[in-house]
Amino acid sequence: MMSVTKPQPPGLVAASELFQLLRDGAPRTRAELAAITGMARSTIGLRLDTLLELDLISPIGDAASSGGRPPSQFALNPSARVVIGADFGATHATLAVTDLAGTGLLSRRAPVRIADGPETVLAWFVDAARTLLADVGRTQSDLLAVGLGLPGPVEHDTGRPVTPPIMPGWDGFDVPGRIRDELGVVALVDNDVNIMAIGERTRIYPGVRDVMFVKVATGIGSGIISGGLLQRGAQGSAGDIGHVRIERGTGVACHCGNFGCLEAMASGPAIVRQLRREGVDVADTDGLVELVRRNDIAAIRAVRQAGRDIGEVLTVCVSMVNPSVIVLGGRVSGAGEHLLAGVREVVYQRSTPLATQHLSIVQTREAENAAVIGASVIALQYALSPEGIGAMSTAR
Ligand SMILES: [Zn+2]
Numbered sequence: 001m002m003s004v005t006k007p008q009p010p011g012l013v014a015a016s017e018l019f020q021l022l023r024d025g026a027p028r029t030r031a032e033l034a035a036i037t038g039m040a041r042s043t044i045g046l047r048l049d050t051l052l053e054l055d056l057i058s059p060i061g062d063a064a065s066s067g068g069r070p071p072s073q074f075a076l077n078p079s080a081r082v083v084i085g086a087d088f089g090a091t092h093a094t095l096a097v098t099d100l101a102g103t104g105l106l107s108r109r110a111p112v113r114i115a116d117g118p119e120t121v122l123a124w125f126v127d128a129a130r131t132l133l134a135d136v137g138r139t140q141s142d143l144l145a146v147g148l149g150l151p152g153p154v155e156h157d158t159g160r161p162v163t164p165p166i167m168p169g170w171d172g173f174d175v176p177g178r179i180r181d182e183l184g185v186v187a188l189v190d191n192d193v194n195i196m197a198i199g200e201r202t203r204i205y206p207g208v209r210d211v212m213f214v215k216v217a218t219g220i221g222s223g224i225i226s227g228g229l230l231q232r233g234a235q236g237s238a239g240d241i242g243h244v245r246i247e248r249g250t251g252v253a254c255h256c257g258n259f260g261c262l263e264a265m266a267s268g269p270a271i272v273r274q275l276r277r278e279g280v281d282v283a284d285t286d287g288l289v290e291l292v293r294r295n296d297i298a299a300i301r302a303v304r305q306a307g308r309d310i311g312e313v314l315t316v317c318v319s320m321v322n323p324s325v326i327v328l329g330g331r332v333s334g335a336g337e338h339l340l341a342g343v344r345e346v347v348y349q350r351s352t353p354l355a356t357q358h359l360s361i362v363q364t365r366e367a368e369n370a371a372v373i374g375a376s377v378i379a380l381q382y383a384l385s386p387e388g389i390g391a392m393s394t395a396r
Helices: 010-022 030-037 041-053 118-135 175-183 192-204 262-266 268-277 285-293 297-321 331-335 337-350 369-383 386-395
Strands: 057-060 073-076 082-088 092-099 104-111 143-150 186-191 211-216 220-226 229-231 325-329 360-363
Touching (some): 010 030, 010 041, 010 073, 010 386, 030 041, 082 118, 082 192, 082 369, 092 118, 104 118, 104 369, 118 143, 118 175, 143 175, 143 192, 143 369, 143 386, 175 186, 186 192, 186 369, 192 211, 192 220, 192 229, 192 325, 211 297, 220 262, 220 297, 262 268, 268 297, 268 331, 285 297, 285 331, 297 325, 297 331, 297 337, 325 337, 369 386
Parallel strands (some): 082 143, 143 186, 211 325, 325 360
Antiparallel strands (some): 057 073, 082 092, 092 104, 211 220, 220 229
């Protein structure tokens, strides 16, 4: 998906490598760049010229006041180009256009049914993306890449969904191919919980290398960032904890065909079903969260038990990947402290003291924005990589 078939000029490859130093936005002088890279000042000058031509960096400082001398410092030019991030849920999508420093310029949420299939949904997306670009005064030629989060499993290397349960018609669909045909850029596609993990970590825990994001909603899944890198596993299904069997689930059928899965006991619909069996009047997950907020004892008890069930599985995860932070997100996490309390109760009790000594288990702070931020981040990571810059200049 991400391979660029056109050969890249060697000067450009070298320039894009130098650019990796300037990506952080800090201004640097030619002398500093030469010292860091060990390259000759003349070489640095040539590569800076290439990056200036692409408009990716700008001169900073006192060029005008110092009598026509070359500018002394250079830094990333955040407004040179833009990326679009998009998060698709079952019934809504959020799109955001972001500059090269990751600053959001405009975002928009709209009702879209993912079950309408890829033709309809992606045609809508392409239209919405063009409108968003126009609304921030940009054109399609300013767009560098697109990041997309989908509510189902995605094969990472190809960006194709793999038998996604709530996405009829999407199995194996070439999502990046369609977006490239319409918008002319590379599209990075991932599942929604992976991009939530990336978004939450980028904004709230930028210095933390080991973060696990657990989404508790209609389904239950997690995104694992270990050693600073998102772990997708061999087929992209790493972190898929919803269908791990838990003690309390013995004999309970799950929609996946197995029995006793975490998702069959602790997801929003599962908690709602249990409460209705007890005679509680609750329609859906939003209703459940509302009951908890009104201090309904039965709802609180059910959510806390779901937290314990999730904690049972997370105890194993803590042993395997030793995160510093576990973030709980998704609609059920709107029930707040009660879900957290159940998770903490089990994880702290059953894990080794060394693994939990510095472990925080917290509620999401970015909430529904985490996913679209993460989608923008994966688009930016590609766009500003040597490969992304090579693709950009050959397209010009
Ligand atoms: Zn299952």
